[in-house]
Amino acid sequence: MPTFDTALFVGGTRFIGRHTVEAFLDAGYDVTTLTRGEHDDPFSGRDGVANRSGDRTNRADLEAARDAVDPDVVVDFIGLHPSEVREATDVFAGSRYVYVSSGSSYVPGDVPMREDHTALHPCEPEQEADDSVETYGPRKAECDRAVFAAAEDGVEAMAVRPMLVQGPHDYTERFGYWVNRVAENDRVLVPGDGGSLLHRVFVRDLANALLLVAEEGEAGEAYNAADRSAYSLERSLELIANGLDTEVEVVTASERELDAHDVDPTSFPLYTPSPMLVATEKLAALGWESTPPTEYVAETAQAHVDSGVTGPEDSLDRAAEARVLDALNAE
Template identity: 35%
Template sequence: MPTTRRRVVQLATGAATALAAPVLAEPRPKKPLRLLILGGTGFIGPHQVRYALSRGHQVTLFNRGRQKEDWPGHVEELLGDRNTGDLKSLEGRDWDACIDNPTTLPAWVRDAARVLQGHVRHYSFVSTISVYEANDTPADETAPVAAYKGADAYAETQKSVAANLQLYGQLKALSEAEARRRYGEGATAIIRPGLISGPGDETDRFTYWPVRLARGGEVLAPGDGGDPIQLIDARDLAEWSIRVAEQRTAGTFNAVGPARPMTTRQFLGGVATGVGAKPKLVWAPARFLEDNKVNAWSDMPVWVPGQGDTRGFHRRDNRRAMAAGLSFRPLRVTAADALAWFKTLPPDRQAKLRSGLTPEREAALLAKLKA
């Protein structure tokens, strides 16, 4: 039976409580917000909703269909479809803040702004670190973003992005610019997360490692252990985005963790600790992986080489976001919660991870590496 989002949160809370020392909760804001979340039912959306409700905010969601969600408080749901420009349910309404989660297309930002301009005091756009033009050098938020190379960016669709993933970063960059133009620099926050991890990771790009390390045995690990790793727990991203709205924070932010640099060896060690595993890591040089057509990021999730064209990918400066209040829960908690969530999925879903190596291919590569 499919796991509900409520159950995901319960599992995550239980695992985190067992692993992390108690922390002081952020003080609730003096005045509750009227908060509009565009796309509040995906990976980070449910975490945003629950955190916002816990802080006393009035939450409105805008989606194509009404969700069968057992929220811990009243949540208003408005129906519409940004694919077709159906935004009627947003007309004539006022909100203190809007968080735009799912948008890749600048036309979506433009169309929503035609209705929301003058009716929201603060707008947050959840973007991506994929907007950057190059990843060969460590850089901060001032680095150049990718230029759109198509004919008409406002004619692009979700299907065209799925067919040409190079458009993803280009269109996100244009969407950022559209947001600033429509809502104003002083009322717009651009949040650029890296790889989003934790319970609910349907891509398995993070979840592969908790699952694989928990299985034990010899584990093929990428590189020499010294390459950098950056990522963010979906809950850290979600909760910070609510605080950004509360404080009406403006600017552009790389939402990546951890607080201090982390190597691949430290990353796998933290995940192993979280899932209670003591695997034997067998490090495969980047050249070996390339020669054997083992792709970074997909076959070896999270990891990319820390040299060459991807030297700066996992070295994005996060000091501006941390100064604005972004904080990170321990990696071991994220790993434990992700594994607990994964174990609630149907057996056929657990049997086939959506990222990473199959056991058969990993065994063949390990044998070849030893030979």
């Protein structure tokens, strides 16, 4: 296997990219991030990390970065539209190209969802340029197909499909919602029976997966990235409480009980009515391992508390939660 030591990240200064920069630095790479400069650069002044200002939708910016860096590896964190991935795989045809996709590419149904078996969402032409949440899965699936097409043309292009990513610096605050609830309250409301199963992956494990696929992955392949063990929403709260050295009473509520108070189960972050699990043998076959949830949830929970994370703005507010808890307590 040839030795790689130069990486270009399209994106790379926020959440997943931030941890991936660290993983590549630890592996001996020089890393350059290509960003528009709209967010603070946590690596400013750091040895081994450079930043170029540019727009990934501008081919000239991609070509300038390619020519300046001459990267062995390119990791694309922010490809949201198929046209962007088609262009990137063309511009970076001489590098090992790793596209950060999503488990949302899959049509739900299989348990678990497998890279070479489960169908991907179709994507209509009018969806390709859309930016709505509803088209996210189809767009990611079409981006994956762009990766596969590039590989057929000889590009060393691969896709990694993470499930729900958790860890420090998570700006989505989805897991932070539950951390805040456990940290601030003795009783926490959970939709359904608490058994909601949404596969997760620790962000540093994902960073290591991206490094591993960049170096050892096979062109034209996709790799699921998720914990080698899965745990329920209720178990999440228990792990958070253990990590924060506190206690929590998990109170479950059925859809009917929630509806009585005009509460939609989907207003709870990380809730899924049907299991969303992926097979992880393919990535594990490359030598990848995941961190035990008991370890990384504790670290993540403390990081969220220290950062004052409370959850997404559109998640269930505490007043609505309290009304349901009071009603259940009175029964």
